[in-house]
Amino acid sequence: xxxxxxxxxxxxxRRPFGSQGVGTAAPYIIPALLLYGWFLLxxxxxxxxxxxxxxxxxRTETPxxxxxxNYKRLFTExxxxxxxxxxxxxxxxxxxxxxxxxxxxxxxxxxQKIIGRNVMRAIFYxxxxxxxxxxxxxxxxxxxxxxxxxxxxxxxxxxxSWTQSWxxxxxxxxxxxxxxxxxxxxxxxxxxxxxGLQTVPEELMExxxxxxxxxxxxxxxxxxxxxxxxxxxxxxxxxxxxxxVFDLVVxxxxxxxxxxxxxxxxxxxxxxxxxxxxxxxxxxxxxxxxVTLAIVIPYMxxxxxxxxx
Amino acid sequence: xxxxKILSTAAIGAVSVGVLAGCSGxxxxxxxxxxxxxxxxxxETTQRAAMDAIIADFEEANPGTKIELEERSVDEMKTAxxxxxxxxxxxxxxxxxxxxxxxxxxxxxxxxxxLTEYYDEYGWEDRFTPTAMASITQYGGYHxxxxxxxxxxxxxxxxxxxxxGITDLPTTYDELVAAADKLVAAGITPIEFGGTVNWHVMxxxxxxxxxxxxxxxxxxxxxxxxxxxxxxxxxxxxxxxKKWGDDYINEGFxxxxxDDSSQLFFSGQAAMALEGTWLNSQVVDNxxxxxxxxxxxxxxxxGRLYGFGExxxxxKSTDKADLAAKFxxxxxxxxxxxxxxxxxxxxxxxxxxxxxxxxxxAHYWVDMLADxxxxxxxxxxxxxxxTTGEYWRIQNLVLTGDLDPADAGAEFxxxxxxxx
Numbered sequence: 074x075x076x077x078x079x080x081x082x083x084x085x086x087r088r089p090f091g092s093q094g095v096g097t098a099a100p101y102i103i104p105a106l107l108l109y110g111w112f113l114l115x116x117x118x119x120x121x122x123x124x125x126x127x128x129x130x131x132r133t134e135t136p137x138x139x140x141x142x143n144y145k146r147l148f149t150e151x152x153x154x155x156x157x158x159x160x161x162x163x164x165x166x167x168x169x170x171x172x173x174x175x176x177x178x179x180x181x182x183x184x185q186k187i188i189g190r191n192v193m194r195a196i197f198y199x200x201x202x203x204x205x206x207x208x209x210x211x212x213x214x215x216x217x218x219x220x221x222x223x224x225x226x227x228x229x230x231x232x233x234s235w236t237q238s239w240x241x242x243x244x245x246x247x248x249x250x251x252x253x254x255x256x257x258x259x260x261x262x263x264x265x266x267x268x269g270l271q272t273v274p275e276e277l278m279e280x281x282x283x284x285x286x287x288x289x290x291x292x293x294x295x296x297x298x299x300x301x302x303x304x305x306x307x308x309x310x311x312x313x314x315x316x317x318v319f320d321l322v323v324x325x326x327x328x329x330x331x332x333x334x335x336x337x338x339x340x341x342x343x344x345x346x347x348x349x350x351x352x353x354x355x356x357x358x359x360x361x362x363x364v365t366l367a368i369v370i371p372y373m374x375x376x377x378x379x380x381x382x
Numbered sequence: 383x384x385x386x387k388i389l390s391t392a393a394i395g396a397v398s399v400g401v402l403a404g405c406s407g408x409x410x411x412x413x414x415x416x417x418x419x420x421x422x423x424x425x426e427t428t429q430r431a432a433m434d435a436i437i438a439d440f441e442e443a444n445p446g447t448k449i450e451l452e453e454r455s456v457d458e459m460k461t462a463x464x465x466x467x468x469x470x471x472x473x474x475x476x477x478x479x480x481x482x483x484x485x486x487x488x489x490x491x492x493x494x495x496x497l498t499e500y501y502d503e504y505g506w507e508d509r510f511t512p513t514a515m516a517s518i519t520q521y522g523g524y525h526x527x528x529x530x531x532x533x534x535x536x537x538x539x540x541x542x543x544x545x546x547g548i549t550d551l552p553t554t555y556d557e558l559v560a561a562a563d564k565l566v567a568a569g570i571t572p573i574e575f576g577g578t579v580n581w582h583v584m585x586x587x588x589x590x591x592x593x594x595x596x597x598x599x600x601x602x603x604x605x606x607x608x609x610x611x612x613x614x615x616x617x618x619x620x621x622x623x624k625k626w627g628d629d630y631i632n633e634g635f636x637x638x639x640x641d642d643s644s645q646l647f648f649s650g651q652a653a654m655a656l657e658g659t660w661l662n663s664q665v666v667d668n669x670x671x672x673x674x675x676x677x678x679x680x681x682x683x684x685g686r687l688y689g690f691g692e693x694x695x696x697x698k699s700t701d702k703a704d705l706a707a708k709f710x711x712x713x714x715x716x717x718x719x720x721x722x723x724x725x726x727x728x729x730x731x732x733x734x735x736x737x738x739x740x741x742x743x744a745h746y747w748v749d750m751l752a753d754x755x756x757x758x759x760x761x762x763x764x765x766x767x768x769t770t771g772e773y774w775r776i777q778n779l780v781l782t783g784d785l786d787p788a789d790a791g792a793e794f795x796x797x798x799x800x801x802x
Contacts, residue, residue, distance in 0.1 A: 241637025
């Protein structure tokens with residue numbers, strides 16, 4: 074009897090299976106879990122598995138085990154992979170700076186009581202609703218060297234020497250695509266920041282004003298800490314979305330010119346589905362997964378630790 | 383309470399089953415045993431009308447049968463065929479390029495049905511020209527039926543040539559460059575290309591390689607084990623390509639597609655276009671007066687004409703091979719092809735069909751083919767897709783000035799060696 078007591082004392086109180094517990098939640102979670110497992114988890118794990126094989130993707134051919142050969146080739150022989158990796162990293166860094174800051178500024182501005190702010194909020198959010206491939210098609214026309222808006226505008230104001238082949242010149246292509254990305258991405262982050270700004274405690278703001286703090290001091294001392302949970306969400310979503318950028322690149326340049334706008338997600342796709350090298354494609358996808366986890370997990374751990382304080 | 387729980391569990395269970403059932407996905411081929419699915423590249427008005435007419439005639443002659451035609455752009459067609467290979471989602475019949483890197487790849491992947499028994503049954507070998515048949519039998523057995531024997535050359539705008547003072551058509555490469563210089567001097571864009579699709583400018587590179595290397599070396603490089611890093615003609619070819627990109631091709635070509643750049647030719651803003659037999663009908667469809675247009679072969683000096691073949695293949699995964707063969711027999715018959723009036727190509731693969739009299743540009747091709755000693759094929763049909771991707775990358779790096787033409791050959795050979 075004594076033994077039993079010691080054991081039960083060591084146990085935590087078990088969660089009830091009944092009316093308030095897992096049993097009630099399970100029927101609602103299971104369909105989503107099934108979808109998630111079948112469409113996300115399984116392909117992801119299969120991609121990693123395929124990275125150790127050589128396979129053309131045709132059902133008529135069986136995959137051949139090659140171990141780490143694909144990774145070796147990726148880092149030593151693949152002429153496009155370094156560019157894709159660098160472009161992906163540049164994309165993430167720029168995404169964390171430009172669209173995020175612009176979104177925050179827009180949210181701060183549209184949080185003020187100004188005429189037409191709801192209309193403006195809607196206008197700035199609309200690009201986020203468009204399918205990426207539509208955005209790509211639109212901006213491809215905007216950048217058209219002869220008929221596009223950008224070059225025509227430059228010519229109209231007498232800046233003809235500034236006209237470029239925005240998508241055809243490797244010097245400008247990636248930046249040009251990134252501008253389209255800012256246009257599309259800013260709305261969503263702005264909405265998140267706007268929601269976060271509603272949680273800024275009014276009393277603290279008033280108190281700060283009474284203490285004589287100027288706008289910048291109030292922003293730093295009151296707004297930023299209150300926005301912290303929102304900022305974490307925005308940053309994580311920005312990192313993840315920017316690492317998997319695909320639609321804009323494939324729609325605007327297809328990775329060109331001369332693979333100069335190639336990014337990891339598109340290169341993985343190209344290797345697998347166009348070049349019929351699923352092993353190499355899987356290796357690129359696995360590298361992308363590792364890079365994503367390496368950035369997101371430490372960041373989440375650091376920010377959650379900060380919240381516990 | 384208990385009933386509610388049972389009900390909710392049952393409902394969730396039903397939803398899950400529904401979700402998973404939906405996951406198994408529908409196939410692309412038609413289920414009806416008298417319906418054939420035919421995939422083709424997107425066609426211009428005249429060509430589409432011709433295909434629809436033949437399909438309508440077949441359906442009339444064979445009541446109960448239906449042919450469903452699906453069209454896709456060039457690149458989407460290649461992607462779709464590759465993605466559906468080995469699955470049931472593919473078509474019954476597909477129209478495809480016959481070269482080793484495209485049609486040949488699908489043959490190697492067991493996508494194409496060997497049609498030997500149908501060639502015997504219908505006697506097709508007697509229907510087609512030897513050149514056309516060579517593309518069918520090149521992989522062993524009989525794969526596909528010949529559809530188009532496409533040849534490519536330089537279309538030019540007669541008025542613009544006159545304006546620039548070009549009186550004789552170039553017969554050598556140097557004369558071609560001289561003509562381009564004259565056009566530039568007259569303020570006219572000599573030639574148009576759309577760089578984003580890669581295979582458009584590739585035609586120029588392929589032709590310059592043929593010119594600078596000669597037929598034998600070019601063949602060794604393109605379809606054999608030639609060493610791109612060892613042949614001086616390769617560096618010469620890439621140097622010439624850079625020159626064309628800098629001086630003679632429409633400005634900003636690297637950022638536009640071939641559809642956009644072709645409009646420059648159709649609207650008289652560019653003097654030349656390196657295109658193929660399909661342009662005969664496209665020129666008319668896009669509002670040009672055919673009398674304004676002339677065609678001359680790219681002056682490679684080897685006597686060969688640039689070109690490739692397209693075939694209509696039957697999918698191995700189809701369960702309607704007999705019906706497919708019947709349709710193909712009807713499609714390639716003298717009657718159907720003559721009725722099409724050369725919509726797809728002025729020169730038919732069917733040797734009994736003569737060029738249409740309404741196509742005023744057809745005679746150019748007849749003459750050029752009669753004078754040619756053979757064909758050199760577009761490299762994206764010779765190479766595997768991975769190699770083609772690298773070829774295009776290097777082509778574009780040279781054009782943007784990011785790779786020295788002297789290094790291009792070695793860079794390409796590095797890839798070839800690593801991917802043997």
